[in-house]
Amino acid sequence: FSFRLFPLREHGMNLRAKPLTCQEIQAFRKSKEVMDRFIRAYKLMLGFYGINLVNEETGELERAENWRERFENLNRFSHNNLRITRILKCLGEMGYEHYQVHLVKFFLTETLVEETLPNVKRSALDYFLFTVRSKEKRRELVHYAWQHFRPQSSFVWGPHDKLQKYR
Numbered sequence: 001f002s003f004r005l006f007p008l009r010e011h012g013m014n015l016r017a018k019p020l021t022c023q024e025i026q027a028f029r030k031s032k033e034v035m036d037r038f039i040r041a042y043k044l045m046l047g048f049y050g051i052n053l054v055n056e057e058t059g060e061l062e063r064a065e066n067w068r069e070r071f072e073n074l075n076r077f078s079h080n081n082l083r084i085t086r087i088l089k090c091l092g093e094m095g096y097e098h099y100q101v102h103l104v105k106f107f108l109t110e111t112l113v114e115e116t117l118p119n120v121k122r123s124a125l126d127y128f129l130f131t132v133r134s135k136e137k138r139r140e141l142v143h144y145a146w147q148h149f150r151p152q153s154s155f156v157w158g159p160h161d162k163l164q165k166y167r
Contacts, residue, residue, distance in 0.1 A: 006043040006083075006090035013082065025093055038094055045087060050104065061106045062117035071116050071165060081123035088131035101137045104128045108141065112148035125157055139166070 001030070003142045007020045012101050015075070028034045043053050049071025054060040064070065107128055111121035126147060132138040142158045143166045149155045155163075 002049065005038075005045070006087050008093065010089075012086060012136055014020070020093070024157070029095055035094070039099055042087070042096075042099070049080070059096065059102040061102050062146045067116075071110070075119040078119065078123075081120060081127070081164055085123065085127045085131060092131060092133045095139070097133045101134070101141065102143055104132055105144065108145050108148070112150075130159065142153060143167070161167070 004017070006042050007017070007023070008025075009022070011017075011019055016040045028038070039053075039056060046053055048070065048089060050064045050067035050073075051082050054062050063086065084103075088100050088103060091097070091103070104124070107120060107124040108119045111124050117124075129138065129141055129145065132141060143163055146152065146158060146160075146163045148154050152160075
């Protein structure tokens, strides 16, 4: 169901779903109704994952009241990681790059700092991080991940010499 709510310009798991065209994306982005629905769908999926969108302007997130139960689901069923990757890519397509940054940082914090989502850690590092369109923001997130990754010597998502000099 996430493929209908979060269409992409690439083929997904559903072979019947047609990839979006650039013209369709531009039409979606110009339609207030479509974009309002998109944000509602995003909030719906966040709620399913135990996350609240605190600020629609900035994209700031926090744990929902039911986060423990929902995180248990995220840890148990890895197919959710594919959906989250899809949502992140779609956020970029729809002009919500700042939302991408907040969602990726949320998962990095929960996996590396809070350690509440150990089974999401690999996807957060291998896939979620690299959906972020802004090179600068992606670098910041890689640096954040490196700072919190243990053991730091096993971090393979960026060159350690550059990460040490970052900022």
